[in-house]
Amino acid sequence: MSGHSAADRNQLLSEAVRLREAGRREEARERLVALSAALPLDAEVAYQAAWVHDTLGLEAEAVPYYERALSGSALAGDDRRGALLGLGSTYRILGRHEEAVATLTTGVAEFPDDNGLKAFLAMALYNTGRTHDAMQLLLTLLVTTTADPELAAYRPAIEEYAKDLDATME
Structure with a gap:
């Protein structure tokens, strides 16, 4: 997992989602972009990264994350x-x-x-x-x-x- 244990991944993802839900979307975006770069095959991370880009009005930037999230059967x-x-x-x-x-x-x-x-x-x-x-x-x-x-x-x-x-x- 590119240096991230499953527990680390879950904690980092949860923290980013909480930031988004708390309205701290730019902080959430930065964390999710980094986490997605570290875990490029993780569909859930990609979906959360897409979602936060969408909430920021960054639709074009959201597309590759959505596509990655939907590319397999993991989601x-x-x-x-x-x-x-x-x-x-x-x-x-x-x-x-x-x-x-x-x-x-x-x-x-x-x-x-x-x-x-x-x-x-x-x-x-x-x-x-x-x-x-x-x-x-x-x-x-x-x-x-x-x-x-x-x-x-x-x-x-x-x-x-x-x-x-x-x-x-x-």
Whole structure:
């Protein structure tokens, strides 16, 4: 582990996360960059480094850390979901819309119950000009998650219309 024992790694990572959570993001970033350089194959460290770059508005710098975090199978569960959403959203912000769609589509396939991923995918679809797909996804998301009884009453109609927004009565 390039001079870091597992205990050292865990302690350093925990300290950096605590700094980020306490709003001391630049200090956290410096520590995570150093830890990631020492442990380049550590997916969790890469994910935390990506996350702190994103919180600082350093989206372009976050991308390689996200990509490294997702490159293998070491990242799982909530961290993998967060990394897919983070990378997809970051690609979108950077104008890399096709990559955003691909990443977020993977996220929705792996985590079909995550509505956040679906919302970000809809935005990326819009950015690629796939407005029908974006609207279909958003309308379906809206009527399947709403607590508004007036909107819920129209759920069957909205779901049907969402399938083909261009259909008209002739």
